[in-house]
Amino acid sequence: MERGCFRHPVTILVGLGFPAEIQGAKEAYAWLNEWPPSKRDPTHAIALNACRAALAGEIDVETARGTLVAFARRANLLAPDAEAIAAASRVVRLTTLRPPEPAPQCDP
Structure with missing residues (x-):
């Protein structure tokens, strides 16, 4: 694995909500560095500094x-995990396709 690469990419939503994958610290640093200064907050500063430190090997x-x-x-840009969505849809399908359970029989 190349130094600075994430084990699993981070999928963010860009533009009109299109998913984009950030593969490593270098891409993350570039994306964070382009973030509008008026929208930056402490969480942004922490992420930017962490990516810079990862690139330096610190x-x-x-x-x-x-x-x-x-x-x-926090910025509401994290794309939902595709595997979690797929798993949830399988659960919904399984529960909607299952025949209804018979009503319990009561003794008079």
């Missing part, structure tokens, strides 16, 4: 990933 890249996820979640 912290683990997965720690930087965690701060990116926290920022994206």
Whole structure:
């Protein structure tokens, strides 16, 4: 694995809500650095500094990933996990396709 790459990419929503994958600290740093200054908050600063530190080898890249996820979640830009959505849809299908259970019989 290349230094600075995340084990699993972070999927964020960009533009009109289209998903985009951030593969590592370098991409995350670039994306965070382009964030409008008027919209930056402490969570943004933490994520930006963590990505910079990961690129310098000062912290683990997965720690930087965690701060990116926290920022994206707080900014409402974290895309839903595709596997979780697929699993939830399977559960819904299974429960809607299952025949109804018979009503319990009561003794008079």
